[in-house]
Amino acid sequence: MRITDIREARVSIASDIANAYISFARMDVSVLALYTDARIDGRQVVGYGFNSNGRYAQSGLLRERFLPRLREAAPASLLDDSGDNLDPFRLWDVLMANEKPGGHGERSVAVGIIDMAVWDIVAKVENRPLAELLAERYGDGVADPRVAVYAAGGYYYPDKQTSALQEEMRDYLGMGYTCTKMKIGGVPLAEDLARVEAAIEVVGEAGRLAVDANGRFDLRTALAFGEGLAPYGVRWYEEAGDPLDYALQQQLGEHYSAPMATGENLFSHHDVRNLLRYGGMRPDRDILQMDPVLGYGLVEYLRMLDELRRHGWSPRRCIPHGGHQFALQIAAGLKLGGNESYPRVFAPFGGFADSTPVENGQVALPAMPGIGFEDKRELMAVFDRHLSL
Numbered sequence: 001m002r003i004t005d006i007r008e009a010r011v012s013i014a015s016d017i018a019n020a021y022i023s024f025a026r027m028d029v030s031v032l033a034l035y036t037d038a039r040i041d042g043r044q045v046v047g048y049g050f051n052s053n054g055r056y057a058q059s060g061l062l063r064e065r066f067l068p069r070l071r072e073a074a075p076a077s078l079l080d081d082s083g084d085n086l087d088p089f090r091l092w093d094v095l096m097a098n099e100k101p102g103g104h105g106e107r108s109v110a111v112g113i114i115d116m117a118v119w120d121i122v123a124k125v126e127n128r129p130l131a132e133l134l135a136e137r138y139g140d141g142v143a144d145p146r147v148a149v150y151a152a153g154g155y156y157y158p159d160k161q162t163s164a165l166q167e168e169m170r171d172y173l174g175m176g177y178t179c180t181k182m183k184i185g186g187v188p189l190a191e192d193l194a195r196v197e198a199a200i201e202v203v204g205e206a207g208r209l210a211v212d213a214n215g216r217f218d219l220r221t222a223l224a225f226g227e228g229l230a231p232y233g234v235r236w237y238e239e240a241g242d243p244l245d246y247a248l249q250q251q252l253g254e255h256y257s258a259p260m261a262t263g264e265n266l267f268s269h270h271d272v273r274n275l276l277r278y279g280g281m282r283p284d285r286d287i288l289q290m291d292p293v294l295g296y297g298l299v300e301y302l303r304m305l306d307e308l309r310r311h312g313w314s315p316r317r318c319i320p321h322g323g324h325q326f327a328l329q330i331a332a333g334l335k336l337g338g339n340e341s342y343p344r345v346f347a348p349f350g351g352f353a354d355s356t357p358v359e360n361g362q363v364a365l366p367a368m369p370g371i372g373f374e375d376k377r378e379l380m381a382v383f384d385r386h387l388s389l
Contacts, residue, residue: 001084001125002075005035006067009386010057011050013346017155020185020216022054024155029349030057030110033387034117038085038125040369045124048373048383049117051109052293052322053346054264061110066095070114085125088118092299108267108296115297116326116371124370130326131365134333138302146362147331148338149352150210151175152323153345154182154199162198168344169202175343178361179208179235185216189228196232212238215265219248226256236261236287244271250280261287264321267295269303276311283313287337291321292330305334323350325371332365339363348378 012028031050038045051058070078073094080087095111123130131143151172154165165182172180182199184192200206211234217225222240229237236259241248243265253260260281266272272290275281281288288308292301305315316337320327323342331339341358342350352358353366353375366372373379 001036001038001079001086003034003070003078003086004037005033005389006071007033007035007387007389008059008062008067010059011382011386013053013349015345017157017345018186019155019183019212019214021214024053027053028057029053030059030062030113031383031386032062032113032117033383034114034121035389036121038121040124040127045121047117047119047121047124048371048387049113049115049120050293050324050349051113052291052324052327053342053349054321055106055109055294058106058110058113061107062113065107066110066114069095069097086118086122088115088122088297088299091118092297104267104271104295108300109294112291112293112295112297112300115299116293119298119326120370120373127369129365129367129369130329130371131333134330135335139334143365144332144335146364147328147336148179148361149177149328149341149358149363150179150181150319150338150361151177151343152181152212152340153342154180154195155345156183156186162195165195166198166202169199172343173203176358176360177341177343179203179210181210181212181235181238181340183214184211184225185213189225192225193228196229196234200232206232206234208235210235210238210261212261213240215239215242217241219251222248222252223255226252230256230258233258235259238262238287238289239264246275246278246280249275250278253280253282253286259285259287261289261319263287263289264291264294266290269300269307272304273307273311276307276313283311283317286317288313288318289321289340290318292327293322293324298326298330301330325352325373325376328352328363329365329371348376348382352376 135143238261318336319338323340366375
């Protein structure tokens with residue numbers, strides 16, 4: 001088996017939404033296809049990958065650094081011991097050859113895009129859903145049949161009123177979600193608390209609403225917002241400060257007793273180790289949100305999970321950022337605590353298979369080999385338009 005062709009392109013997901021830190025007016029993603037000479041049930045095996053939202057397209061790093069290494073590698077160096085399938089760990093080593101430790105910022109995203117496509121291929125060659133393969137190789141042998149998901153939204157739109165936020169939350173409930181998330185930190189505390197109250201009116205109880213500051217606050221502001229949020233009992237208070245400011249996270253936890261969440265902008269198992277050592281995170285209530293694509297892919301995510309176990313954490317405390325099918329397969333196969341979802345933004349990359357609607361806040365996985373992209377019509381149209389031979 002060998003990779004026969006590689007296609008990469010940049011795709012816009014620009015919109016007029018914003019969180020507390022950035023506008024998405026020029027946001028884009030990289031899409032990737034790895035073609036192989038393998039055939040299953042008469043069809044050529046092709047693996048697809050893309051980066052999660054919030055990080056820009058990685059075309060430069062892919063074209064100038066990582067894809068050349070993949071093209072120049074001896075085909076046998078990318079294969080498992082059987083010679084019939086790719087080995088994601090050996091391929092990861094090829095991609096990371098001659099890379100210094102540290103500097104995880106953007107190269108981790110580029111590698112993660114390739115890693116997604118590789119795992120899509122591996123599961124397709126095995127002719128099984130990725131979740132089943134992961135459960136057998138790295139879990140307890142049985143994948144979760146359904147995964148809890150929440151609807152992430154509540155962004156700041158130009159001239160968007162509180163009534164529009166409520167209508168958005170009502171829309172998510174109508175789609176089958178029972179829990180939602182909204183942005184905070186883009187307006188003064190009193191105004192944000194009014195938005196939180198309005199959202200709670202719709203979702204029914206505060207425990208069904210999480211809030212996300214996207215790393216906006218210094219310690220003083222983080223504490224003030226924590227004090228303001230405390231009476232409501234929201235599901236979690238997410239990424240109050242800079243993701244690498246472990247001291248801020250630790251001090252916030254000393255004053256804010258309700259659940260907190262962070263991790264989507266930690267891109268290596270070394271960063272996760274430092275968060276667990278120094279960030280004051282509490283394994284009985286807090287949530288870890290590392291993104292398997294943004295952080296060097298599933299190969300590195302497995303190392304992150306090893307760090308969690310060494311520090312007494314259950315994988316059930318992980319709810320990955322990203323809101324896509326790859327993270328969903330990982331959540332099911334490795335029995336994580338759930339998965340993010342973007343039902344109305346970042347289309348068509350967010351959301352899940354066409355055949356598996358959200359029901360009572362949970363979603364099933366499509367019964368097809370690989371990650372299941374082929375059961376997402378609008379996403380496959382993007383792949384076909386940009387990546388076809």
